[in-house]
Amino acid sequence: MSKPPVIWCVGGSDSSAHAGLQADLRTGQDLGCHMQSIVTCVTAQNSKVVELVEPVSVAMFDAQWQVLLDDVYPQAIKVSLLPNHELVVACSKWLEKIKRQRPEINIVFDPVMAASSETGNRLQQSEAAVDLLTLMLPYVDYITPNLLEFEALTQISAHQAVNQIAFQIIEKYGVSQVSWLLKGGHYADAAATDWWFKGERVCGFSTEKLSVHNTRGTGCTLSTALSCFLGYDYFADDAITMAKAYITGALKTGVQIGQGAGPLGRPGWPEQIENLPEILMANMRLGQPLPFPMVDVDLMGVYPVVDSIAWLELVLRQGVRMAQLRIKDTDAVGLDEQIQQAILLGKTHQAQVFINDHWEKAIKYGAYGVHLGQEDLQVADLTHIQQAGLRLGVSTHGYFEIARALAFNPSYIALGHIYPTQTKQMPSQPQGLKRLQHYVNLLKGHYPTVAIGGINCERFAAVAATGVNSVALVTAITLAEAPERVTRFLIGEFEQSKEVGNEDIS
Ligand SMILES: Cc1ncc(COP(=O)(O)OP(=O)(O)O)c(N)n1
Ligand SMILES: Cc1nc(C(=O)O)sc1CCOP(=O)(O)O
Secondary structure, eight states, X not given: OOOOOEEEEEEEEETTSSSHHHHHHHHHHHTTOEEEEEEEEEEEEOXXXXXXXXXXXXXXXXXXXXXXXXXXXXXXXXXXOOOSHHHHHHHHHHHXXXXXXXXXXXXXXXXXXXXXXXXEOOSSOHHHHTTHHHHHGGGOSEEOXXXXXXXXXXXXXXXXXXXXXXXXXHHHHOSOSOEEEEBOTTSSSSEEEEEEEETTEEEEEEEEOOOOSXXXXXXXXHHHHHHHHHHTTOOHHHHHHHHHHHHHXXXXXXXXXXXXXXXXXXXXXXXXXXXXXXXXXXXXXXXXXXXXXXXXXXXXXXXXXXXXXXXXXXXXXXXXXXXXXXXXXXXXXXXXXXXXXXXXXXXXXXXXXXXXXXXXXXXXXXXXXXXXXXXXXXXXXXXXXHXXXXXXXXEEOSHHHHHHHHTTOOSEEEEOOSSOXXXXXXXXXXXXXXXXXXXXXXXXXXXXXXXXXXXXXXXXXXXXXXXXXXXXESHHHHTOSSHHHHHHHHHXXXXXXXXXXXXXXX
């Protein structure tokens, strides 16, 4: 069994366990991480009041860091409540040391200043906020203030255009490694949009604002979930998408414990498609409100992606019912003729033949569907493709791209790349089977799925066993010694995996 990521949480003990370290530990446990803690203070609080806050001594604080460091390095560190100035100074020294030794460890800082319970003491002495950013920002990768914390710490108004906020963050703190995640729960909008600022990059993660009562620990839970997903090595945009989906699920499952607002639920790995945020980006085209026509899922299965009519004919003759013509050269001789022949072959074999990239020609000649990458989605005339009755397949490489693709209501979603591939230079690491399984679980019953990238005869059965609707292959077929036999073998394997899947259900 693979080891769980180790995540350190630096923060205060909350006797009610609605927020603070107790909420952090439950979140990490829920996401399969091993959580370790560095206590900054003990608080006596319940769902209604913060009665007393007692910081630990700097000696105790240092001893916790040292003893953990003597034993193991974490994959990520989440820092939250630092109740006084001495502990802010001590924490920044530890972070400096760790960043010097292991710059790859992600540091997430949730600058807690006050509890959201109705009455009581401030959690952080006001003098601790002085120099907080100066001391912490050099070592932090993510900072996750809510609107009130953001304005109090930066003196930048959160009530202005997001490009203006981005500009002022750069003006004040320079362009750095720091990602600012400005949480939108306190805005008086119908939507809860968290804005991510990193240098000039601005991106919104938006969900409908939920009208729920049990909201204690929202900030702790979001920042811990983010730390956990970073600990699993997800990219920043994927980890933020997942953390937002997680917090939405947690808000929906909150429980009334005590007399004030109760704690959030712990909804497990984000696999509910309705909890994925809508992605908002400048210059990103709006989604496609009407769905594209559906594909016939029963005809999906083995999905060869080939670059010539000869190959297309070969695979269709073996019984393949879904295939793609992928000719990357826009100036290829006879491109129009090849696309027309591909469409005709699809009709002859009653197969779903997709055309990669060349959407205008696909429309012109009446193709069954087109397959587009994320960049193509920004430039292709999707309304025209849809009105012409073509299906749309979309490439994705993680949660962020999946969330973005959903706005277009595509006919299927391709998930890549699962294994290392020789066919194409990929900017990211292979996803592997575990991530594929999560994506399939997320999309099942909503969108047909296709796995692609490095899938060969040996790996095929394990990929099919995830329940993915289709497996796309290039070299497993085109470099095979006996491509006809391999294609038929894979068709048989896929049919068998469906039978096993059906047995599982019954
Ligand atoms: C089924 C399937 N999935 C992914 C791709 C890759 O498409 P794209 O992102 O457009 O990259 P190129 O194919 O253009 O390299 C695909 N073609 N088919
Ligand atoms: C064309 C393509 N797209 C990918 C993606 O992840 O989007 S991976 C890939 C190459 C697939 O080829 P092979 O089966 O030879 O590895």
